[in-house]
Amino acid sequence: MAPSAEATVEPIQPPPTPPTDRPLHTLPAPFTDSNLTVLAQGAEALVYKTVFLTPNTPCVVKYRPPKPYRHPTLDRRLTKARILAEARVLVRCKKEGVSVPGVLGADWDEGWLALEWVEGKTVRRVLDGWAERITALQREGKKTEEETEDEAMLGLMRRVGRVVGRLHEIGVCHGDLTTSNLMLKPPERADTSRTPDHTSDSLEGEVTLIDFGLATQSTRAMQEEERAVDLYVLERAFAATHPAAEPLFQEVLKSYGxxxxxxxLTLRRLEDVRLRGRKRSMLG
Amino acid sequence: MAKVRTFRLPHYDAYPIQVAMFKDVKNAAFLRSQLLAANPEFDYAFLDATMILTPQHLLLATFQALHNSRTSRLKARTAHSELVFRLHPNNNIGESYRTFGISDSTTRLLAVKLSLTPDVTSESVSRHLGEVVEGESVEIGEAGEELGGWADEGKIRKVYKLNGNGNGKTGVVKNGQARDERKEMESVILGMMTVKGS
Structure with missing residues (x-):
């Protein structure tokens, strides 16, 4: 042991975290003075919650701020193309009756897209809650309750499979199909006085697809491949949640099929994708 | 005096919107001639009320007109003609006026006035419309539910090329409860109005 050598090596310090209390971007018109809080941030866009058109229409504003590292002209073109692509796919899905958030408004010069607010929680959170309950039940050895849990869950999986199947049927591939981009929208109750109960463990409701930022309306040749990759990405998202969630995915595939x-054909293609991963061979 | 309801769009609180509804209108031809003559006194968006599906439908067009006016990107000559233009799925102002605007035979009328300057108030609009529109003024509730009350769904479907009952195909994802037909239709229309002109 050489204590002197240890002393010379300086520990690596993580860079100080930037202050997060102030907004990183000024919002575009007309939201500039609205003082909105960020819900989520992705690689390209910031997501805010606000109201649009009437004071009781909640909405999501997806803002793509200008990227200083790009040439301004290119930046404007890319922002416009991406906002429009997302809006067009969503309108297409709405028209065809696929459950997605509706487009409420947009301004591609300013860089924002306003979307209908989707109530409920993500399938990701539903799965996490379910995995917790299953583990608890197994520990207590309550077999029958576990089975009823499973039946409700399998019902949800079938709905997931159907909604993805319907999306693919109309020629749209999601591009980022994870359990966090699937929402379980609780059924609207007759008495509107009661606000939706977010803490409930109910598996009832409509499965709604969100975040079409990477979606494509694909050409026939590519469709099968992209569909299979959609399913593969979803499969990996399931596997990442809990080991018990993997058999559930079989139910998704069954109803999808x-x-x-x-x-x-897509399911057959999925076998190939599983062997090689999401990325296609460059020789293909 | 006409009954006027003032709406305020979120994020554009500084520019109230005055809306009045009339039934049994007898002088639509006169009102239209004033529009055609571009009489500044008649700078309104006069709409055929049967072409408005829901309050949001009208409010999105209003928002777009106001937003484009505030950011100096009007495609039409005035904010009010922009409003009429924004309703139509195609990029043709004349067609927009023929479909959504007042015609000589209009009896159910919607008049929209943007308060772009402080002198345009609910009172001034109410007084002026009360004088010039020969028809029965109809009260609009606070949430504006009445705005879609006269909607002719068939005609609106045709303009936006929406085939009946959402779509007739089998295998439609209906994994929830019964859908609100009009709400679905509204959602598609708002989307179409948004991507228009791109």
Missing amino acids: ESFKGAR
């Missing part, structure tokens, strides 16, 4: 003509 029955949901439209051509789904079988």
Whole structure:
């Protein structure tokens, strides 16, 4: 042991975290003075919650701030193209009856897109809660309760499979199909006086797809591949939640396979994707 | 005096919107001629009330007109003609006026006035419309539910090329409860109005 050597090596210090209390961007018109709080931040966009058109229409504003590292002209073109692509796919899905948030407004010169607010929680959170309960039940050895849990969960999985199948049927691939981009929208109650109960463990409700920022309306040749990759990404998201969630995914695939003509081909393609991963060989 | 309801769009609180509804209008031809003559006194968006599906439908067009006016990007000559223009899915102002604007035979009328300057108030609009519109003024509730009350869904579907009952195909994802048909239609229309002109 050489204590002198230890002393010369300086420990690596993480860089100080930047202050987060002030907004990183000024919001575009007309939200500039609205003082909104960020819900989420991705690589390209910031997501805010606010109201739009009427004081009781909640909405999500997805803002793509200008990127200082890009040439301004290119930046404007890319921002416009990406906002429009997302809006067009969403309108297409709405028209075809796929459950997605509606487009409420946009300004591609300013860089924002306003979308309908989706109530409920993500399938990711539902799965996490379910995995916790299952573990607890198994520990106590209550077999029957575990089975009823499973039946409700399998029902949810079938709905997930159907909604993804319907999306693919109309020629749209999501591009980032994870359990966090699937929402479980609780059924609207007759008495509007009661606000939706976010803490409930109910598995009832409509499965709604969100975040179409990477979605494509693909050409026929690419479709099968992209569909299979969508399913593969979703499969990995399931596997990452809990080991018990993997059998659940089989139910998703089963109802997906029955949901439209051509789904079988996609499932066969999924086998290939599993072997090689999400990225395609450059020789292909 | 006409009954006027003032709306305020979130994020544009400084520019109130005055809306009045009339039924049994008898002088639509006169009002239209004033629009065509570009009489500054008649700078309104006069709309065929049967072409407005829901309050949000009208409010999105209003928002777009106001937003484009405030950011100096109007496609039409005035903010009020922009409002009419924004309602139509195509990029043709004349067609927008023929479909959504007042015609000589209009009896159910919607008049929208943006308060872009402080002298345009609910009172001034109410007084002026009360004088010039020969028709029965209809009260609009606070949330504006009445705005879609006269909607002719068939005609609106045709303009936005929406085929009946959402879509007739089998295998429609209906994993929730019964859908609110009009709400779905509204959502598609708002989306179409948003991506228009791109």
